[in-house]
Amino acid sequence: MDYGKKVWVFPDAELPPIGNNPIPGHESIIIANLGDQEACISITLLYVDxxxxxxxxxxxxxxxxxxxxxxxxxxxxxxxxxxGEQYAILLESDVPVVAQYGRAEPRNVSFYTTPGYCE
Incomplete structure (x- = not known):
């Protein structure tokens, strides 16, 4: 069985400031490949201006x-x-993968993750 999708979009990306909290501000994309072959992924970063x-x-x-x-x-x-720059992330994989966006936000001391739009 193939788990995941080949196209993932994360429309709300923004690198937060580092901050002075126990968990420093950062953002990441986490990709899980549950299949039997390596995933080759192309990434596009889309900007406002x-x-x-x-x-x-x-x-x-x-x-x-x-x-x-x-x-x-x-x-x-x-x-x-x-x-602080608003942008979006597009992932295109040659095999199905599962992807997630995570952000540690020091301005309000929170950490959250979200799956993106996929097809």
């Missing part, structure tokens, strides 16, 4: 999970999020 960043590629091994931190150069091919 500038051109998209396209063709960021990552892989997730078969029966593995991967966490991508949007403020880490190594996770998004050198394209890090800017604190």
């Amino acid at each position: 500038k051109d998209p960043v396209e063709n960021i590629t990552v892989s997730v091994g078969a029966k593995r999970v991967r966490c991508l931190r949007t403020n880490e150069d190594k996770d998004f091919s050198g394209h890090t999020a800017t604190i």
